Amino acid sequence: MQEQFIIRPNPDDPRLTRRVDGIDHAGRPITTSVTVERPLTLFLNGREIVTMMTIGDYPEYLALGYLLNQNMIRDGERVRAVEYDPDIDTVVVRTDGETSFEEKLKKKTLTSGCAQGTVFGDMMEKFETVTLPEGHVVKTSWLSALVKKINTAPSLYLQAGAIHGCALCQEDRPLLYMEDVGRHNAVDKIAGYMFRHGVDGGDKIFYTTGRLTSEMVIKTVQMGIPILVSRSGFTAWGVDLARQVGLTLLGRARGRRFVALSGQQRIIFDDVPSEDTAASTHDARAGRRDER
Amino acid sequence: MQEQFIIRPNPDDPRLTRRVDGIDHAGRPITTSVTVERPLTLFLNGREIVTMMTIGDYPEYLALGYLLNQNMIRDGERVRAVEYDPDIDTVVVRTDGETSFEEKLKKKTLTSGCAQGTVFGDMMEKFETVTLPEGHVVKTSWLSALVKKINTAPSLYLQAGAIHGCALCQEDRPLLYMEDVGRHNAVDKIAGYMFRHGVDGGDKIFYTTGRLTSEMVIKTVQMGIPILVSRSGFTAWGVDLARQVGLTLLGRARGRRFVALSGQQRIIFDDVPSEDTAASTHDARAGRRDER
Numbered sequence: 408m409q410e411q412f413i414i415r416p417n418p419d420d421p422r423l424t425r426r427v428d429g430i431d432h433a434g435r436p437i438t439t440s441v442t443v444e445r446p447l448t449l450f451l452n453g454r455e456i457v458t459m460m461t462i463g464d465y466p467e468y469l470a471l472g473y474l475l476n477q478n479m480i481r482d483g484e485r486v487r488a489v490e491y492d493p494d495i496d497t498v499v500v501r502t503d504g505e506t507s508f509e510e511k512l513k514k515k516t517l518t519s520g521c522a523q524g525t526v527f528g529d530m531m532e533k534f535e536t537v538t539l540p541e542g543h544v545v546k547t548s549w550l551s552a553l554v555k556k557i558n559t560a561p562s563l564y565l566q567a568g569a570i571h572g573c574a575l576c577q578e579d580r581p582l583l584y585m586e587d588v589g590r591h592n593a594v595d596k597i598a599g600y601m602f603r604h605g606v607d608g609g610d611k612i613f614y615t616t617g618r619l620t621s622e623m624v625i626k627t628v629q630m631g632i633p634i635l636v637s638r639s640g641f642t643a644w645g646v647d648l649a650r651q652v653g654l655t656l657l658g659r660a661r662g663r664r665f666v667a668l669s670g671q672q673r674i675i676f677d678d679v680p681s682e683d684t685a686a687s688t689h690d691a692r693a694g695r696r697d698e699r
Numbered sequence: 700m701q702e703q704f705i706i707r708p709n710p711d712d713p714r715l716t717r718r719v720d721g722i723d724h725a726g727r728p729i730t731t732s733v734t735v736e737r738p739l740t741l742f743l744n745g746r747e748i749v750t751m752m753t754i755g756d757y758p759e760y761l762a763l764g765y766l767l768n769q770n771m772i773r774d775g776e777r778v779r780a781v782e783y784d785p786d787i788d789t790v791v792v793r794t795d796g797e798t799s800f801e802e803k804l805k806k807k808t809l810t811s812g813c814a815q816g817t818v819f820g821d822m823m824e825k826f827e828t829v830t831l832p833e834g835h836v837v838k839t840s841w842l843s844a845l846v847k848k849i850n851t852a853p854s855l856y857l858q859a860g861a862i863h864g865c866a867l868c869q870e871d872r873p874l875l876y877m878e879d880v881g882r883h884n885a886v887d888k889i890a891g892y893m894f895r896h897g898v899d900g901g902d903k904i905f906y907t908t909g910r911l912t913s914e915m916v917i918k919t920v921q922m923g924i925p926i927l928v929s930r931s932g933f934t935a936w937g938v939d940l941a942r943q944v945g946l947t948l949l950g951r952a953r954g955r956r957f958v959a960l961s962g963q964q965r966i967i968f969d970d971v972p973s974e975d976t977a978a979s980t981h982d983a984r985a986g987r988r989d990e991r
Contacts, residue, residue: 425935429960432839433975434968439958441933444913460913460936547724570932588912588934620736620880621752640862641733642880643717644752666731668721676726683725 411580470498472599539633540609548678552579573615590617608632762790764891831925832901840970844871865907882909900924
């Protein structure tokens with residue numbers, strides 16, 4: 408695809424924000440925008456699974472992506488219907504498979520992830536069977552372009568705060584940029600879109616504003632994406648999991664700077680600022696440098 | 700209490716971070732710190748409740764606070780034991796009450812909160828019965844002092860990123876400053892400490908780095924604290940809930956600036972920068988101003 412921003416946040420959608428009156432630090436009256444979150448109850452094959460809070464822009468993608476990322480829909484299991492009823496804030500997903508609920512609900516781990524931070528035992532199982540494609544690369548010139556395009560795109564974050572975002576990208580183009588009050592909602596919406604439209608993750612880059620936790624790494628791998636980039640920091644388990652499957656993991660990505668702690672082999676350094684080249688004598692002598 | 704920082708993060712605790720090798724944006728080798736998260740499985744009266752990921756510094760406070768904030772321990776229910784076993788990453792809490800698990804697990808809502816973002820039906824019930832004390836105030840001079848002290852305290856955030864923090868404060872003094880990979884862990888650890896040591900929330904201020912979601916408001920109210928301050932933004936439901944119980948809600952608190960959307964009556968403006976006074980003719984004429 409040569410397109411860009413097939414999906415991007417629409418901060419002008421009146422359902423997503425609300426104007427509220429208050430006062431500022433000097434006691435002066437002001438009116439400001441706040442993010443609206445609404446409940447969404449998810450049913451799978453007749454069973455109530457969970458109610459999650461979301462900004463409510465893509466309930467069908469959220470429902471599908473949640474089920475996929477929690478490994479509640481198996482590979483090959485066919486989705487027959489995804490029905491959103493706005494009057495009762497509900498999405499019903501029907502598949503032709505059998506779902507072993509009791510097994511899945513038995514081991515619930517609340518991870519450090521935002522929003523639905525649950526890791527079912529199955530997620531780890533699936534994680535261990537996934538192989539990421541090796542052939543694709545990420546050029547540093549693409550990264551700085553992506554970071555800039557995403558950061559300057561109109562977004563609810565800029566408008567009202569209180570929101571997390573992530574984007575599925577190809578080379579230097581953001582393709583799908585989703586936001587939500589919970590970071591995992593944003594990831595799941597992208598997963599749902601990819602599943603619904605048959606988008607392959609193998610030649611893509613995943614960008615998130617959120618931290619590179621174990622859960623973020625697991626979801627990225629499940630989505631078949633070999634490169635994960637974040638503006639924020641790492642956790643040790645996230646790094647370990649990334650290394651286990653050879654995911655390329657870049658964190659603290661701001662402007663042209665980043666730190667890579669896994670999968671360095673996919674990175675092509677085509678955009679190094681002259682003051683940062685390895686030929687710079689100061690750094691060459693310093694050898695291993697300490698970074699924050 | 701006239702003390703300050705009774706508890707504060709200890710970034711030098713070797714168990715909380717790990718040194719990892721990687722490369723930077725110029726391909727140069729670096730060594731950096733990442734946050735270590737470990738699982739903690741919580742049992743209440745013999746039943747396994749949940750496994751959560753945490754940095755692991757205060758497992759007993761986390762366990763107690765989690766149970767309190769999920770309303771799984773009733774007022775007046777006595778806690779007989781809190782036993783942490785580091786070898787199996789487990790905390791067992793024993794009380795003398797009966798716990799109606801089935802009721803509680805029936806209605807599980809995953810909110811937008813980080814980490815254990817679950818809102819049991821009971822939480823809302825309890826929320827509706829709470830009354831916050833009216834007599835305490837928050838001076839704007841305290842706020843800027845608090846923000847500064849918290850932001851400059853040594854912390855894992857500054858050291859390794861990937862961490863959320865919150866602090867229980869009194870006037871211009873942070874008393875307990877907790878961090879964790881999940882924001883709700885940090886809140887729960889403070890709740891656990893307050894319960895264990897009989898600390899009253901009525902004359903305190905709660906500061907968080909995280910967003911002012913519905914769940915954050917609910918927990919603050921449950922902890923009996925009438926003033927909640929965040930560096931980040933609001934959600935509409937969080938504002939509605941705050942107004943429902945008269946919680947003083949300040950967001951986007953940076954330096955001396957903030958926006959207050961609820962409970963304005965508790966705020967004393969003793970520290971307004973001269974260029975921001977209401978007497979400034981430009982603003983007086985503008986009347987209602989638009990803020991981000």
